[in-house]
Amino acid sequence: MSTEQPGTGSASAKAAKQEASSSAREPIVVDMGKKSRKQVRKLRKGRPGRLLDRVEDTIEHLRENGAIGEDVQPIVIVVKERVRNRGKRLSKMWGLG
Numbered sequence: 001m002s003t004e005q006p007g008t009g010s011a012s013a014k015a016a017k018q019e020a021s022s023s024a025r026e027p028i029v030v031d032m033g034k035k036s037r038k039q040v041r042k043l044r045k046g047r048p049g050r051l052l053d054r055v056e057d058t059i060e061h062l063r064e065n066g067a068i069g070e071d072v073q074p075i076v077i078v079v080k081e082r083v084r085n086r087g088k089r090l091s092k093m094w095g096l097g
Helices: 011-024 037-045 050-065 086-093
Strands: 028-035 075-081
Touching: 028 037, 028 050, 037 050, 037 075, 050 075
Parallel strands: 028 075
Antiparallel strands: none
16 A cells, blocks of 8 residues: 555655755744843844844844845744842841841
């Protein structure tokens, strides 16, 4: 029993074609590191700021180097919010920590 339909070509040719098309559309993941809560909030809302400028520069750099093709390709920007240590200072001051 064959899973191939008549007139559609071999299964290996289909797999090679699908693999070639999927590799061109793989998402690009850019890690921007840890940033302050304020910078992350501005980026999320699309407001101008240092982090938004840095993301735009990175995308422009990827286009210049040819990492991003002419067709639409997903780009994932990863930014971690820096942890604030507010409560620890007060507890140490009162001899609790």
